[in-house]
Amino acid sequence: MSNVRVRFAPSPTGPLHIGGLRTALYNYLFARKHSGSFILRIEDTDQARLVSGAEEYIIKALDWSGFEVDEGPHVGGPFGPYRQSERKSIYLQYVRQLVDSGKAYYAFDSSEDLEAMRRQGDGHVKYDASTRSSMRNSLSLDKQETQRLLDTGHPYVVRLLVPSGRSISFQDEIRGEVTFDTIELDDKVILKADGLPTYHLANVVDDYLMKISHVIRGEEWLSSTAHHVLLYESMGWIEVMPKFAHLPLILKPSGKGKLSKRDGQKFGFPVFPLKWSDGPDGSFDGFDSVGFSPDAMINFLALLGWNPGTEQEMFTLKELIDTFSIEQIGKSGARFDYEKALWFNSQYISNQEAEDIALAAHPFFRQEEKNISIADLVPICALLRDRMKTYADLPGLSHFFFDELIFDQNTIRKKWNQESRSHYENLIVVLEEVVDFQPETIKQAVSDYIHTSGIRFGDIFPLLRIALTGDAKGPDLFAIAEILGRQRAMSRWKEAPTEFDRIIQSSENQSA
Ligand code: GLU
Numbered sequence: 001m002s003n004v005r006v007r008f009a010p011s012p013t014g015p016l017h018i019g020g021l022r023t024a025l026y027n028y029l030f031a032r033k034h035s036g037s038f039i040l041r042i043e044d045t046d047q048a049r050l051v052s053g054a055e056e057y058i059i060k061a062l063d064w065s066g067f068e069v070d071e072g073p074h075v076g077g078p079f080g081p082y083r084q085s086e087r088k089s090i091y092l093q094y095v096r097q098l099v100d101s102g103k104a105y106y107a108f109d110s111s112e113d114l115e116a117m118r119r120q121g122d123g124h125v126k127y128d129a130s131t132r133s134s135m136r137n138s139l140s141l142d143k144q145e146t147q148r149l150l151d152t153g154h155p156y157v158v159r160l161l162v163p164s165g166r167s168i169s170f171q172d173e174i175r176g177e178v179t180f181d182t183i184e185l186d187d188k189v190i191l192k193a194d195g196l197p198t199y200h201l202a203n204v205v206d207d208y209l210m211k212i213s214h215v216i217r218g219e220e221w222l223s224s225t226a227h228h229v230l231l232y233e234s235m236g237w238i239e240v241m242p243k244f245a246h247l248p249l250i251l252k253p254s255g256k257g258k259l260s261k262r263d264g265q266k267f268g269f270p271v272f273p274l275k276w277s278d279g280p281d282g283s284f285d286g287f288d289s290v291g292f293s294p295d296a297m298i299n300f301l302a303l304l305g306w307n308p309g310t311e312q313e314m315f316t317l318k319e320l321i322d323t324f325s326i327e328q329i330g331k332s333g334a335r336f337d338y339e340k341a342l343w344f345n346s347q348y349i350s351n352q353e354a355e356d357i358a359l360a361a362h363p364f365f366r367q368e369e370k371n372i373s374i375a376d377l378v379p380i381c382a383l384l385r386d387r388m389k390t391y392a393d394l395p396g397l398s399h400f401f402f403d404e405l406i407f408d409q410n411t412i413r414k415k416w417n418q419e420s421r422s423h424y425e426n427l428i429v430v431l432e433e434v435v436d437f438q439p440e441t442i443k444q445a446v447s448d449y450i451h452t453s454g455i456r457f458g459d460i461f462p463l464l465r466i467a468l469t470g471d472a473k474g475p476d477l478f479a480i481a482e483i484l485g486r487q488r489a490m491s492r493w494k495e496a497p498t499e500f501d502r503i504i505q506s507s508e509n510q511s512a
Pocket of ligand 1: 009010203
């Protein structure tokens with residue numbers, strides 16, 4: 001495919017939702033697969049909905065996800081500006097062209113007029129062929145009156161004249177042929193009273209001027225496409241109209257209904273790539289702030305709606321680029337399964353270098369633990385990487401290295417007695433004598449003792465473990481001992497009996 005140019009065209013109305021990021025991802029994969037260009041265009045013509053910080057957030061989120069933007073407001077490019085609010089004069093020229101050729105018209109209706117029109121028929125009435133002649137516009141008013149209103153600065157909008165009795169068809173790359181009857185379409189406003197174009201006009205003009213080859217966007221824009229096709233026709237651009245692909249919705253975990261921005265808080269998982277702080281509707285966690293690797297998030301998102309056609313689940317971005325095709329995107333909604341996202345992340349973490357995990361997990365340690373260095377964390381990450389679902393799990397999983405131990409009292413009550421005590425004390429002597437304090441040698445010393453003394457492994461080993469970690473279960477004890485180092489491990493082993501005695505004592509007191 002030659003000259004592939006795709007755009008991601010978000011409106012900066014808040015943090016980028018995970019569905020929007022998936023749209024960006026599919027555009028990015030498609031662009032790279034076909035050696036084309038990936039363009040970021042900020043669609044900010046609806047000034048009332050702008051949220052400060054949203055554009056920066058979008059750019060950061062794309063960057064965190066690993067997408068390189070070829071053209072955009074922050075990197076420039078030959079088809080700029082890439083922020084629609086900076087392209088006002090460009091749009092005006094095309095609006096004029098449409099009005100002059102009779103494809104669009106001025107409308108002077110007040111909001112009360114519009115309200116009255118809508119009230120007529122149970123709210124189903126549209127501004128269209130059936131109503132426009134009874135409204136105040138350049139089609140219903142005579143030329144002089146129209147001119148007078150324009151000359152006196154009467155507020156107006158420009159509407160697209162939707163022809164009656166036609167059907168509009170286009171080929172959707174995912175859904176096949178899609179047809180709308182013009183009776184279903186209203187005369188959309190294309191220029192607002194504030195002199196800025198609406199989404200529809202700006203989107204079409206920019207896709208044309210920026211030579212966009214494929215429009216890959218969410219399903220919610222499918223019904224607007226009929227208007228867009230009409231605009232391409234009206235402008236005389238139908239021959240170069242981009243191809244359309246409308247992506248399936250991302251559904252709630254229940255599979256019922258679209259995943260919304262509020263669902264994150266409702267279900268307790270992130271629906272944004274990055275944390276969003278102090279926006280007008282509060283702060284939200286992101287995949288970053290709950291401890292995801294961006295690669296895992298991307299892998300998860302790629303499979304929400306696209307099926308590689310094989311059993312393969314783990315993909316690097318490079319592999320996604322090589323494998324991706326629009327034909328394998330499904331038509332029906334994809335259920336957002338957070339457990340699956342966690343599974344991907346755990347797979348990524350267990351395949352990562354301990355150094356990289358340490359770097360990513362370090363920010364999740366609490367302020368008071370901040371003296372823990374990244375270097376300190378490296379061996380701990382090597383030990384615990386198979387148990388982590390997110391980087392944020394590390395402080396909890398590794399607490400016994402840093403915090404005071406909380407002993408498993410039940411196991412101590414079951415296992416700590418005269419006999420186990422004397423074996424435990426013998427074992428301490430054996431452990432003291434281990435020359436090379438390495439997991440294998442420590443393990444060998446402990447097993448040799450257990451063999452020769454005839455004690456059962458299960459009677460003594462849990463006590464050794466509790467002495468080092470507080471818990472009767474957990475990762476390889478001998479590796480933990482090595483990480484603690486001879487000195488700390490030995491002193492924990494030696495000090496534990498006093499604590500064990502105290503626990504036995506207090507439970508005897510309680511039952512007395
Ligand atoms: N500005 C629209 C949005 O926020 C763009 C839709 C499109 O890609 O055409 O999603």
